[in-house]
Amino acid sequence: xxxxxxxxxxxxxxxxxxxxxxxxxxxxxxxxxxxxxxxxxxxxxxxxxxxxxxxxxxxxxxxxxxxxxxxxxxxxxxxxxxxxxxxxxxxxxxxxxxxxxxxxxxxxxxxxxxxxxxxxxxxxxxxxxxxxxxxxxxxxxxxxxxxxxxxxxxxxxxxxxxxxxxxxxxxxxxxxxxxxxxxxxxxxxxxxxxxxxxxxxxxxxxxxxxxxxxxxxxxxxxxxxxxxxxxxxxxxxxxxxxxxxxxxxxxxxxxxxxxxxxxxxxxxxxxxxxxxxxxxxxxxxxxxxxxxxxxxxxxxxxxxxxxxxxxxxxxxxxxxxxxxxxxxxxxxxxxxxxxxxxxxxxxxxxxxxxxxxxxxxxxxxxxxxxxxxxxxxxxxxxxxxxxxxxxxxxxxxxxxxxxxxxxxxxxxxxxxxxxxxxxxxxxxxxxxxxxxxxxxxxxxxxxxxxxxxxxxxxxxxxxxxxxxxxxxxxxxxxxxxxxxxxxxxxxxxxxxxxx
Numbered sequence: 001x002x003x004x005x006x007x008x009x010x011x012x013x014x015x016x017x018x019x020x021x022x023x024x025x026x027x028x029x030x031x032x033x034x035x036x037x038x039x040x041x042x043x044x045x046x047x048x049x050x051x052x053x054x055x056x057x058x059x060x061x062x063x064x065x066x067x068x069x070x071x072x073x074x075x076x077x078x079x080x081x082x083x084x085x086x087x088x089x090x091x092x093x094x095x096x097x098x099x100x101x102x103x104x105x106x107x108x109x110x111x112x113x114x115x116x117x118x119x120x121x122x123x124x125x126x127x128x129x130x131x132x133x134x135x136x137x138x139x140x141x142x143x144x145x146x147x148x149x150x151x152x153x154x155x156x157x158x159x160x161x162x163x164x165x166x167x168x169x170x171x172x173x174x175x176x177x178x179x180x181x182x183x184x185x186x187x188x189x190x191x192x193x194x195x196x197x198x199x200x201x202x203x204x205x206x207x208x209x210x211x212x213x214x215x216x217x218x219x220x221x222x223x224x225x226x227x228x229x230x231x232x233x234x235x236x237x238x239x240x241x242x243x244x245x246x247x248x249x250x251x252x253x254x255x256x257x258x259x260x261x262x263x264x265x266x267x268x269x270x271x272x273x274x275x276x277x278x279x280x281x282x283x284x285x286x287x288x289x290x291x292x293x294x295x296x297x298x299x300x301x302x303x304x305x306x307x308x309x310x311x312x313x314x315x316x317x318x319x320x321x322x323x324x325x326x327x328x329x330x331x332x333x334x335x336x337x338x339x340x341x342x343x344x345x346x347x348x349x350x351x352x353x354x355x356x357x358x359x360x361x362x363x364x365x366x367x368x369x370x371x372x373x374x375x376x377x378x379x380x381x382x383x384x385x386x387x388x389x390x391x392x393x394x395x396x397x398x399x400x401x402x403x404x405x406x407x408x409x410x411x412x413x414x415x416x417x418x419x420x421x422x423x424x425x426x427x428x429x430x431x432x433x434x435x436x437x438x439x440x441x442x443x444x445x446x447x448x449x450x451x452x453x454x455x456x457x458x459x460x461x462x463x464x465x466x467x468x469x470x471x472x473x474x475x476x477x478x479x480x481x482x483x484x485x486x487x488x489x490x491x492x493x494x495x496x497x498x499x
Contacts, residue, residue, distance in 0.1 A: 082117035232398015267391035270433030328367030
């Protein structure tokens with residue numbers, strides 16, 4: 001017998017989850033937004049059919065009117081049958097979990113001869129389903145075997161042409177076509193409302209969100225920064241591996257741990273705090289959100305807090321996620337001053353961080369600052385940004401590693417003594433950013449020495465010019481000299497004190 005409840009045998013035979021248990025959701029939930037459906041039903045305002053027309057069209061058998069609707073029946077259509085539209089709507093709201101696709105069009109066939117209410121949809125397999133909108137069982141008879149199946153309230157069967165439904169003794173035959181062509185009369189016996197524009201817009205948003213959460217391996221980047229590109233911070237990297245990467249990759253091992261979700265990277269400017277955070281996100285292969293602390297600040301009251309709530313919500317939707325906040329001290333300064341709105345932002349961040357811990361979300365928040373002492377004590381206490389990691393100026397060995405990283409892809413003269421150059425850079429107390437600047441400046445000085453820019457201007461540059469080009473110790477000497485002059489020019493003298 002082909003008449004089977006879609007809630008059990010039919011769905012099981014097609015590897016579709018049994019939906020009798022209300023706690024089990026459809027496997028294709030990304031195509032069904034129940035809130036949107038509820039909203040759609042509430043907004044249905046049909047153009048009423050006059051009583052005269054209703055009395056007239058009801059002389060046409062309901063089975064033929066329904067068959068006429070089936071001729072143009074599409075997936076995403078919902079047909080409601082009953083005496084009163086509002087009652088049909090309320091009853092359908094109690095059966096929304098029977099739907100396996102978003103409803104785009106709703107048709108109402110008013111009828112007072114059925115002694116009840118029914119709904120019809122076309123499921124994902126292209127079969128018609130009947131939904132029992134009544135508080136009592138209805139019966140469905142297979143026209144070939146004449147066996148009868150009961151359909152409990154708020155559940156659905158799939159139906160075939162020739163099957164007969166019995167609603168409190170009233171019979172309704174399922175037909176493929178009406179006895180006569182009723183195409184020109186549909187507007188007389190059917191009220192219709194289309195939600196295609198709204199539903200398609202929502203489906204586009206849902207599908208974009210779904211696609212964006214595909215396998216992490218689909219990320220496309222031209223060059224990924226990894227820990228191999230970070231020099232002189234081995235101790236810090238090991239700590240980040242133990243605190244972030246391992247908990248993400250081996251969650252079962254960390255079940256007994258209270259995994260810390262908040263970190264503060266602090267240290268002098270140019271030591272590579274942002275660089276380290278990007279490398280961490282790539283090593284963990286997770287979503288990465290990077291922003292400056294003041295980027296979410298708004299001049300409008302309450303809007304800054306909302307921006308932070310939206311940021312954390314986005315991070316949770318795409319988790320696992322690492323949020324990196326540069327210049328954390330710009331928005332998390334100690335509270336209690338005259339900046340009332342700033343205090344509210346700090347309070348909002350504290351609440352969001354607490355929620356991450358309470359909900360167990362796979363979202364890690366890393367703040368960076370050059371001024372750790374300016375941070376609010378509630379931000380730095382255990383339970384929020386409780387792990388504080390110093391990003392130190394590189395030692396001599398770290399300076400060598402950073403120099404190697406930044407010169408690895410550049411045409412450096414083999415006679416260059418990198419050890420001596422690294423020692424010189426270390427003595428100058430250069431940061432990672434300083435070393436990167438000096439290497440690039442040496443490259444520029446080399447181009448000037450070989451008249452590369454001049455040849456570009458005159459369009460006389462040849463591939464041989466580039467092939468024969470190398471950065472020499474002379475170029476580095478000029479670059480270091482320019483760096484020292486620039487840095488000395490930026491140094492500020494103490495005000496109000498004499499040496």
